[in-house]
Structures are given as structure tokens and as C-alpha cells.
Amino acid sequence: MVEVPVEECGGVARRPGVFAVSPLLRAGILALTGGKERSPEEAGRVRAVVLDELGEVPGESLHLPEPRDDRLRVVSELLHEDPGRDGTLAELGRAAGASERTLSRLFQAELGMSFQRWRTVLRIHHALFRLSEGESVTDTAIACGWSNPSAFIGAFTALVGQTPGRYQAGLRGRGE
Structure with missing residues (x-):
């Protein structure tokens, strides 16, 4: 460090x-x-x-803002525990005691991004950790909620600027 x-x-x-x-x-x-x-x-x-x-x-x-609102925190905790969870915002809202529309507005107002964007960044955070632990790209994609490795590779590359494989190769090259 x-x-x-x-x-x-x-x-x-x-x-x-x-x-x-x-x-x-x-x-x-x-x-x-x-x-x-x-x-x-x-x-x-x-x-x-x-x-x-x-x-x-x-x-x-890769900034992932964390919510202060109790309803958003319930959704956040559920997804942090299981980033691969594929529930809709409406389904997650039932667990949080809020409507999809309310949560959607709260994500924009409090976190400055849509629910989909926030969940993608959360999943990429988890993916970075898994990849650094040596997990395969396919296993990481599935564990983090992507329907297939290609979709994961596309999202990862768009946010991180390199493919998951290149990211892992870079870690190995540095001995990390």
C-alpha cells in the first residue's frame, strides 16, 4: 500500500x-x-x-455510492450479499417496502444514477475481487449475475477499459 x-x-x-x-x-x-x-x-x-x-x-x-435512505439500504444489502440476484427493482422493492417508482426516483436523487447502472457497478466491484482471486471469467460472470460470459465481458470492458482476461493477465504479470 x-x-x-x-x-x-x-x-x-x-x-x-x-x-x-x-x-x-x-x-x-x-x-x-x-x-x-x-x-x-x-x-x-x-x-x-x-x-x-x-x-x-x-x-x-468505479465509484459506487452507498445509500442513506433505509429503503435503498435494504436493496443495497440484498445485492451486496448476492450480486448475482436477478430480481427486478419491483421485486426488490417488495422486500424494502417501497414501490419500483419510488426506488427508481431515490436511486437517481440520492445516488445520481439509475438502478441498472448502480447494480452494474456493484457487480463489477464483485467481479474485480473474484478475478483477482483467480476465478475464471465464466464463473465470475455467472456468480455476478450476467446471463452469459459475452454480456459480462462487454459490461466489464465498458466500465474498466479492458477485458476481464486482460485484467487477470495484468494481475498475474505483477505477481498479485
Whole structure:
């Protein structure tokens, strides 16, 4: 883990994201997380390079806002427990004690996105974890609620910017 003092975070994204890692950024992160002891000045210089590189890399937002409204929290908890759950918003609304229309409005008003968009981002969050654990693309697709691997690959690529297979290969290449 690279710790960055808050006063140095000016140009860094304020929300979680997925970034393409340049060779320089990768080397900087490895230098900061490797076993070599560095003086505070040296670590600060390397960290400055890492932050400069992060500022140059376009990131795809994976921000998943969490609801405050009790009815939305019920829906959120159900889907966090089982991201593959394929219930409609109307079905989930019955468990939450709210109509589909009410929940739809709440998703837009409170979370700034549609229910479908929110659920897709949630599923991608779960997929990233499963893929990092070495689970196959097909098993991940099914566990996270996609009807087939092709639909999952399309959604993953649209949000993350690379296919799930390439994402996994990148993890293996970094030894993570």
C-alpha cells in the first residue's frame, strides 16, 4: 500500500477508479512498496513521480455510492450479499417496502444514477475481487449475475477499459 499525505493528493482522483499503469508508474509503486528502506526525502520524491503519473492517466470511475435512505439500504444489502440476484427493482422493492417508482426516483436523487447502472457497478466491484482471486471469467460472470460470459465481458470492458482476461493477465504479470 502506498500512503499519501492528504496535502499531496491535489491532482489524484477523489473516488475509486481503475487506471492503466504506465511502466514509470508501475516502477514508482514498486519502489514505494518494495522492501528497501528509503529516507523520507527519497520516498517523497518517488511519491511525487507516482502522483504526477496518476494525474496523467485517465481513470474510469468505479465509484459506487452507498445509500442513506433505509429503503435503498435494504436493496443495497440484498445485492451486496448476492450480486448475482436477478430480481427486478419491483421485486426488490417488495422486500424494502417501497414501490419500483419510488426506488427508481431515490436511486437517481440520492445516488445520481439509475438502478441498472448502480447494480452494474456493484457487480463489477464483485467481479474485480473474484478475478483477482483467480476465478475464471465464466464463473465470475455467472456468480455476478450476467446471463452469459459475452454480456459480462462487454459490461466489464465498458466500465474498466479492458477485458476481464486482460485484467487477470495484468494481475498475474505483477505477481498479485
